[in-house]
Amino acid sequence: MDNEYNNNKIETKAADSSSGSYVPPADNIPASEIPEQELYHAKSFWTRWVFCQDAKVIGVQYALTATAVGLIGLVLSWGMRLQLGFPETFSFLGPATYYQSVTMHGMIMVVYLLTALFLGGFGNYLIPLMVGARDMVFPYLNMVSFWMFLVAVLVLISSFFVPGGPTGAGWTLYPPQAILPGTPGSEMGIVLMLVSLSLFVIGFTMGGLNYVITILQARTRGMTLMRMPLTIWGIFTATVLALLAFPALFVACIMMTLDNLLGTSFFMPEIFTMGEQLGTTGGSPILFQHLFWFFGHPEVYIVALPAFGIVSDLISVHARKNIFGYRMMVWAIVIIGALSFVVWAHHMYVSGMNPYFGFFFATTTLIIAVPTAIKVYNWVLTLWRGNIHLTIPMLFSLGFIVTFVNGGITGLFLGNVIIDIPLSDTYFVVAHFHMVMGIAPLMVIFGAIYHWFPLISGRHLNQTLGKIHFWISFIGAYAIYFPMHYLGFIGVPRRYYEMYDSPYMTTGVGLNQFITVAALIVGFTQILFLYNIIHSAFYGEKSEKNPWKANSLEWHTPEMPPAHGNFGKDLPVVYRWPYDFSVPGIDREYIPQHVAPSEVPTAKVEKT
Amino acid sequence: MKKKEESFFKLISQKPWEASQAILDNEHDGKTLAVSKAKLGVRTVMVVSTIIFSLFVVSYSDRMLIHDWRSLSEPWLLWINTVILILTSIVFHRTKILAENNEFEKAKNSLFVVGFLTFAFITGQLLVWQHFINLGQYASSNPANAFFYVLTALHSLHIIGGLYFWAKVTTVLFKESYNISKVKQNIELCAIYWHFLLIVWFVLFGLMIST
Numbered sequence: 001m002d003n004e005y006n007n008n009k010i011e012t013k014a015a016d017s018s019s020g021s022y023v024p025p026a027d028n029i030p031a032s033e034i035p036e037q038e039l040y041h042a043k044s045f046w047t048r049w050v051f052c053q054d055a056k057v058i059g060v061q062y063a064l065t066a067t068a069v070g071l072i073g074l075v076l077s078w079g080m081r082l083q084l085g086f087p088e089t090f091s092f093l094g095p096a097t098y099y100q101s102v103t104m105h106g107m108i109m110v111v112y113l114l115t116a117l118f119l120g121g122f123g124n125y126l127i128p129l130m131v132g133a134r135d136m137v138f139p140y141l142n143m144v145s146f147w148m149f150l151v152a153v154l155v156l157i158s159s160f161f162v163p164g165g166p167t168g169a170g171w172t173l174y175p176p177q178a179i180l181p182g183t184p185g186s187e188m189g190i191v192l193m194l195v196s197l198s199l200f201v202i203g204f205t206m207g208g209l210n211y212v213i214t215i216l217q218a219r220t221r222g223m224t225l226m227r228m229p230l231t232i233w234g235i236f237t238a239t240v241l242a243l244l245a246f247p248a249l250f251v252a253c254i255m256m257t258l259d260n261l262l263g264t265s266f267f268m269p270e271i272f273t274m275g276e277q278l279g280t281t282g283g284s285p286i287l288f289q290h291l292f293w294f295f296g297h298p299e300v301y302i303v304a305l306p307a308f309g310i311v312s313d314l315i316s317v318h319a320r321k322n323i324f325g326y327r328m329m330v331w332a333i334v335i336i337g338a339l340s341f342v343v344w345a346h347h348m349y350v351s352g353m354n355p356y357f358g359f360f361f362a363t364t365t366l367i368i369a370v371p372t373a374i375k376v377y378n379w380v381l382t383l384w385r386g387n388i389h390l391t392i393p394m395l396f397s398l399g400f401i402v403t404f405v406n407g408g409i410t411g412l413f414l415g416n417v418i419i420d421i422p423l424s425d426t427y428f429v430v431a432h433f434h435m436v437m438g439i440a441p442l443m444v445i446f447g448a449i450y451h452w453f454p455l456i457s458g459r460h461l462n463q464t465l466g467k468i469h470f471w472i473s474f475i476g477a478y479a480i481y482f483p484m485h486y487l488g489f490i491g492v493p494r495r496y497y498e499m500y501d502s503p504y505m506t507t508g509v510g511l512n513q514f515i516t517v518a519a520l521i522v523g524f525t526q527i528l529f530l531y532n533i534i535h536s537a538f539y540g541e542k543s544e545k546n547p548w549k550a551n552s553l554e555w556h557t558p559e560m561p562p563a564h565g566n567f568g569k570d571l572p573v574v575y576r577w578p579y580d581f582s583v584p585g586i587d588r589e590y591i592p593q594h595v596a597p598s599e600v601p602t603a604k605v606e607k608t
Numbered sequence: 609m610k611k612k613e614e615s616f617f618k619l620i621s622q623k624p625w626e627a628s629q630a631i632l633d634n635e636h637d638g639k640t641l642a643v644s645k646a647k648l649g650v651r652t653v654m655v656v657s658t659i660i661f662s663l664f665v666v667s668y669s670d671r672m673l674i675h676d677w678r679s680l681s682e683p684w685l686l687w688i689n690t691v692i693l694i695l696t697s698i699v700f701h702r703t704k705i706l707a708e709n710n711e712f713e714k715a716k717n718s719l720f721v722v723g724f725l726t727f728a729f730i731t732g733q734l735l736v737w738q739h740f741i742n743l744g745q746y747a748s749s750n751p752a753n754a755f756f757y758v759l760t761a762l763h764s765l766h767i768i769g770g771l772y773f774w775a776k777v778t779t780v781l782f783k784e785s786y787n788i789s790k791v792k793q794n795i796e797l798c799a800i801y802w803h804f805l806l807i808v809w810f811v812l813f814g815l816m817i818s819t
Contacts, residue, residue: 132638137645205656213648219638226624227633243652247659254758255667263748266671279748282676287667294663322625330620575634577624597630605627 037134053139058146059125066116069153073108076101085516087498095497096184099168106171118306123211123235129554130232132220132572134565136210148203152196159192167193175267175288179260194253201250211239222574229552229578233330234309237337238302245298252291293344300437301340307444311397314447317550318394319386322579325378332371339368349417350424358417365415392466396447399474400440407436428488431481439477454547458561459540465532476522483511551592552578650797654804668755680752683739689732696725697806700799707795716781733760759812770801
């Protein structure tokens with residue numbers, strides 16, 4: 001039993017037939033039953049780089065747009081932190097500006113940065129390359145998808161410049177307050193926000209169609225579903241979730257836009273304001289909450305599942321070991337995806353719902369912990385006795401595991417009704433969701449960028465700057481969010497512009513100042529990272545092909561960075577899964593997916 | 609396509625690292641389902657639309673329970689529109705059969721009838737809107753009216769989206785040469801989409817007249 005998992009040393013002796021090695025008679029290349037895709041060949045500068053139908057360029061366009069809007073979200077968070085840490089110091093931060101910053105920061109980060117970067121950015125770049133396709137199945141639709149996203153972003157940004165400014169209703173946009181006078185941006189800001197979200201959903205649906213159908217129907221020969229890298233499994237499941245969940249946001253946005261513009265009362269109850277009755281009657285604000293969270297909870301996993309997938313591949317490649325429990329990892333992704341649709345009301349424990357309803361949702365919420373914990377164990381077991389290379393992607397992956405466990409465990413507490421009620425709407429919740437769906441996915445995004453940057457640009461990112469970026473971001477994130485848990489425990493409520501001299505603040509003041517300083521330092525480090533990307537894209541150290549010695553197809557294109565059409569004249573044929581690292585019985589350390597069995601006749605079957 | 613489709617659960621219990629599974633996997637042609645990309649695309653769109661309309665139906669049923677709800681008096685014009693939509697589906701089905709039998713000239717004329725009937729339906733819906741507006745029943749007057757406007761508008765937008773693809777197929781038929789199997793498939797997919805929208809209309813109309 002002992003040597004079953006001892007994959008690190010490379011055995012060169014001939015295969016022992018009793019240990020299950022498999023020597024095929026000859027390589028069997030299946031006939032190509034799918035005709036080659038007709039590619040659109042761009043001729044001018046405009047069709048090649050701007051209105052481009054190549055998924056790789058679209059991926060980069062998505063990533064750049066998401067990063068640009070994400071920077072705005074970052075600056076908004078500084079505004080909030082300055083107000084919280086040093087109240088009454090900055091004249092430009094009034095209550096309205098504060099609430100607008102909170103709202104726009106939340107919506108930008110969740111929807112326009114994380115969703116767009118994982119599915120639009122990594123999805124577009126990696127799906128065709130990893131499954132061995134020349135492009136997405138509907139390239140034109142894919143292009144339209146990006147332009148819809150860009151228009152959605154521009155509409156969102158334009159709300160900064162309209163009378164009244166952007167909406168300040170909180171990222172959940174709860175009616176009735178979101179569209180009543182008194183809330184910042186209740187004039188035009190909220191309408192632009194709702195329109196922008198609707199455009200985003202339409203654009204995403206076009207992209208999502210592409211991702212799902214490319215993964216299902218356009219893989220190369222030999223690439224079964226269970227030979228796909230976990231990155232693709234994560235992106236696939238997340239896209240399915242998004243296709244099913246975004247309609248709820250769309251429906252909620254349409255009805256609220258009408259409530260605002262036409263005076264309907266879908267969500268607006270009878271309201272007295274300033275001694276007068278408004279025209280609305282009988283609408284149900286709780287209905288909006290149900291619709292919003294029916295989208296909002298799967299949204300968490302739309303961000304988390306691609307992160308799970310990508311981090312599995314990073315850990316496997318940089319620890320030179322096959323992923324522990326590949327099938328279990330796939331099942332966990334699918335089960336988490338399915339369960340994410342029956343937990344939404346755990347965001348609404350304090351909305352006055354039936355206690356039995358809350359009991360049901362607490363139960364389903366806690367059940368999600370099971371597949372999630374399986375994934376964490378599998379990552380740790382992959383590292384166990386692996387040949388761990390502490391490269392920057394690996395550092396970020398390790399940072400992800402720790403942060404995700406941390407945020408996940410506070411989630412277990414918040415998932416219980418009885419513990420959630422006192423903690424609801426405190427900084428404990430803020431700390432929880434920033435850890436689990438802010439910092440943890442960002443760790444993966446950073447790791448993935450350091451990992452795939454050589455593929456995209458042909459150059460390495462600067463290692464020293466990368467290490468500085470990692471350590472400051474990692475330690476800084478804990479410096480920000482650990483104190484925030486404590487603030488939540490002593491009862492500091494979230495969403496308050498200023499605490500004045502309420503009793504919490506005697507202990508809270510110093511902590512808030514500390515958090516603010518840490519947040520500013522971490523924020524500026526991200527600018528260092530951007531400098532690293534821009535500088536390295538032009539002057540970075542040139543990368544050799546397949547610098548990380550990975551097995552998946554994207555590293556084995558004829559040219560690097562991959563050219564138009566991805567794979568040269570012939571599409572690769574796949575003979576194995578992407579996790580053949582340190583396989584016993586042969587003198588090479590890794591076997592790429594397209595290496596035929598006859599080239600490695602002595603390879604033994606790896607235990608998993 | 610002689611593909612055997614295995615259940616999803618069977619697929620995800622394969623052990624890709626085992627030698628016996630590797631032999632099977634090496635024969636794999638890269639497709640999961642035995643349908644064309646376009647057909648799968650249309651199906652996905654129909655699933656997403658179904659969710660949108662279902663969520664509206666749920667919201668409708670939830671909103672109905674509140675005291676200020678007054679039910680809608682549907683004009684007889686809506687029944688005529690329904691008949692027109694049924695006719696459109698029947699004609700589209702006939703077009704599909706004509707195309708399958710390679711009678712493209714007849715199919716072309718038949719497509720024109722489809723287009724005409726579809727425009728008639730949308731005009732009919734606008735007339736119903738005008739009817740309500742003349743009665744002074746605006747979206748803000750009554751939640752049932754608001755739902756009526758939203759649902760008919762969304763349904764018509766879906767039809768207009770379908771008309772874009774209808775126009776594409778029809779223009780292809782005017783060209784000197786075209787890919788026959790592709791045209792057949794596109795007509796079939798458009799027909800499926802029109803049937804889908806008819807079913808959606810039955811559900812929405814049924815919901816509105818029964819409450």
